[in-house]
Amino acid sequence: MHFTRKDLETADRKFRLNLVNSITGVKPANLIGTISEEGRTNLAIFSSIIHLGSNPAFLGFVMRPTADVPRHTYENIVKIGRYTINAVPLPMIENAHFTSAKFDRHVSEFESCNIHPTYIDDFDAPFVLESPIKIGMKWEEEIPIKSNGTILMIGSVEHIILEDGLVNEKGYLNLAGGNVVGIGGLNRYFSLKQVGEFPYARLSEVPDFS
Amino acid sequence: MHFTRKDLETADRKFRLNLVNSITGVKPANLIGTISEEGRTNLAIFSSIIHLGSNPAFLGFVMRPTADVPRHTYENIVKIGRYTINAVPLPMIENAHFTSAKFDRHVSEFESCNIHPTYIDDFDAPFVLESPIKIGMKWEEEIPIKSNGTILMIGSVEHIILEDGLVNEKGYLNLAGGNVVGIGGLNRYFSLKQVGEFPYARLSEVPDFS
Numbered sequence: 188m189h190f191t192r193k194d195l196e197t198a199d200r201k202f203r204l205n206l207v208n209s210i211t212g213v214k215p216a217n218l219i220g221t222i223s224e225e226g227r228t229n230l231a232i233f234s235s236i237i238h239l240g241s242n243p244a245f246l247g248f249v250m251r252p253t254a255d256v257p258r259h260t261y262e263n264i265v266k267i268g269r270y271t272i273n274a275v276p277l278p279m280i281e282n283a284h285f286t287s288a289k290f291d292r293h294v295s296e297f298e299s300c301n302i303h304p305t306y307i308d309d310f311d312a313p314f315v316l317e318s319p320i321k322i323g324m325k326w327e328e329e330i331p332i333k334s335n336g337t338i339l340m341i342g343s344v345e346h347i348i349l350e351d352g353l354v355n356e357k358g359y360l361n362l363a364g365g366n367v368v369g370i371g372g373l374n375r376y377f378s379l380k381q382v383g384e385f386p387y388a389r390l391s392e393v394p395d396f397s
Numbered sequence: 398m399h400f401t402r403k404d405l406e407t408a409d410r411k412f413r414l415n416l417v418n419s420i421t422g423v424k425p426a427n428l429i430g431t432i433s434e435e436g437r438t439n440l441a442i443f444s445s446i447i448h449l450g451s452n453p454a455f456l457g458f459v460m461r462p463t464a465d466v467p468r469h470t471y472e473n474i475v476k477i478g479r480y481t482i483n484a485v486p487l488p489m490i491e492n493a494h495f496t497s498a499k500f501d502r503h504v505s506e507f508e509s510c511n512i513h514p515t516y517i518d519d520f521d522a523p524f525v526l527e528s529p530i531k532i533g534m535k536w537e538e539e540i541p542i543k544s545n546g547t548i549l550m551i552g553s554v555e556h557i558i559l560e561d562g563l564v565n566e567k568g569y570l571n572l573a574g575g576n577v578v579g580i581g582g583l584n585r586y587f588s589l590k591q592v593g594e595f596p597y598a599r600l601s602e603v604p605d606f607s
Contacts, residue, residue, distance in 0.1 A: 188559040189517075195454055195554065198568075205568030207451040210530055210557055212484050213572060213579040213589055214448075215422030237447050238424070239459060240545040241417040244405055247459075247542075249449060274422050280593045282606055288598040301606035307399075320420055327544050332457075334538050334551050335450040341544050344405065347420055349398040358408075358415030362423060362581045369423040369579055369589060371572045376593040379423055379579060383490045383586040388498040396492055396511035 209372035216275040216370045218283055219248070220297075220304065220313045221263030228304055228313045229259045230296035232286050234370040236272055244344035246272065246324065249337050259292060264340065268326045269311050273318035277366040280376040307346065319350035319365040419582035426485040426580045428493055429458070430507075430514065430523045431473030438514055438523045439469045440506035442496050444580040446482055454554035456482065456534065459547050469502060474550065478536050479521050483528035487576040490586040517556065529560040529575040 195203055214234035221229045239245040250261055264270045275283040279302065286296040297304050297313065304313035307323070314321040323346030330339040353365045360367075362379055369377040386392065405413055424444035431439045449455040460471055474480045485493040489512065496506040507514050507523065514523035517533070524531040533556030540549040563575045572589055579587040596602065 188557075188561065188564060190557040190559075192454075192553070192555045195557070196452075200452070202566075202568035203454075204451045206557070206564060206570070207454045207554065208448055209568070209570035209572070210532055210554075211446045211448050211456060211482075212425030212427060212530065212577050213423055214425060217422060235447055236421045237445055237459060238418055238421050239542060239547055241414050242406075242410075243545065244402075244413075244417045245545050246421060249447060272421070277592065281595060281604065284593075284595045285598045285603045285606075288600045288603050290600065299603065299606070320422070322420055328542070330540060330542065330549070332449060332538070332540065332549075332551065334553075335453065335455050337449055339540070339542075339549060341542065343402070343544075344417065344420075345402045347398075347400040347405070347416070349400075351398065354398060354416060356412075358412035358419070359582055359585065360416070360419035362419070362585070363587060367422050368592065369587075371589075371591075372569055374595050374597065375569065375572070375591055376595075377423075377573060377579075377589040378592045379581075379587040380590065381581075381585055382487065382578065382588045383494075385491060385494045385584050385586075387584065388495045390498045390500065393495045393498050393509065394491065396495075396509070 205372050213369035213371060213377055216283065216368045216376065218273045218275060218286065218315050219260055220271040220273060220315060221260050222267060222312050223263050224266055227293065228295045228297050229263055230286050230302060231260045232283050239341065245341060246344065247339050247341045249339055251337055264326050267311050270324050270326065271312045271314045272322040272324060273315035274320035274367050276317055276319055277368050277378055279317055280368055310346065319353055319367060321348040415582050423579035423581060423587055426493065426578045428483045428485060428496065428525050429470055430481040430483060430525060431470050432477060432522050433473050434476055437503065438505045438507050439473055440496050440512060441470045442493050449551065455551060456554065457549050457551045459549055461547055474536050477521050480534050480536065481522045481524045482532040482534060483525035484530035484577050486527055486529055487578050487588055489527055490578055520556065529563055529577060531558040532556065
């Protein structure tokens, strides 16, 4: 099957949306937790969290334009300066998926989707109690992407809170054992099975593949 | 386990690198194929490919600074204006992993890692023959990320070439059936098992989670 740019442009809108959202492969499934100045919590699923650097530790995520629809997550981050990123655990994929419904501003997705907030001292934003990987973020920068009007939101890591036994002495996380899931396209969820682990790729240790 | 910003700053470098590269969850495994003006091919694994928009179809990926080490992928993209993104199939994870070794400029990772290039008419950059999802990209924009000096490279989709049977009539890709894999941290690879599929989250159709 070969789709050209023109095929995509003239394709049915939903077909294009599903296809183009799927072609990058499996994406991480995370819930972003925020709180408003009035103390209203908000929770939203994102598949666009991305690693930007380890020292200092920076993560990014992509938001659609703010002009067309209200973006409670965006507004809360910019006002409060803190947010959380929480891995979606396998038993909670349906709850997490439906946080993307357009709930009213006064409705918290924590309540509507039966997901439980938890807090740590001196950090405003709510974490997801059930999540095996909870990350407390400080907002750093907002980068407009001229090509299509989306926004790259960048933050630095202030806290990493892990389920017991998830990290080993090398810093590796047991994603499969931690019931961490991935997303395909807009609506499919995947569990993980580890199939390989390879060392840092030194030139002198490249296997003979011939 | 709770790591604060200070814990991360004072941690062993490799521990921090492994941990912070793992905390976003599972990442897509893709090979970026490029060619130089002299016709030398290059292939490199990236776990930072990200969806930016569907209409027009835009994808991005993150590169580390170009000042410290040669970045053949970057140079080729900027000069030629075309590149390919190719999903790593399960039987090829070790080959794909070792494309990250620092091969000399005159060495092609296609040859060293026994991965096969393939071409289509009127498109310079090489695709990966064995890949179930091949994407032909036109370079659009380079966005410097001030926070840590990385670069977000943005391109538009010109071609999508899929293995037979991978896409259904709705535009959904069968990632698990296509042997598409994910990456954890810097060196772990995961196969996928589909565990859920949910409809677009309409407010009127949110399940009663209570």
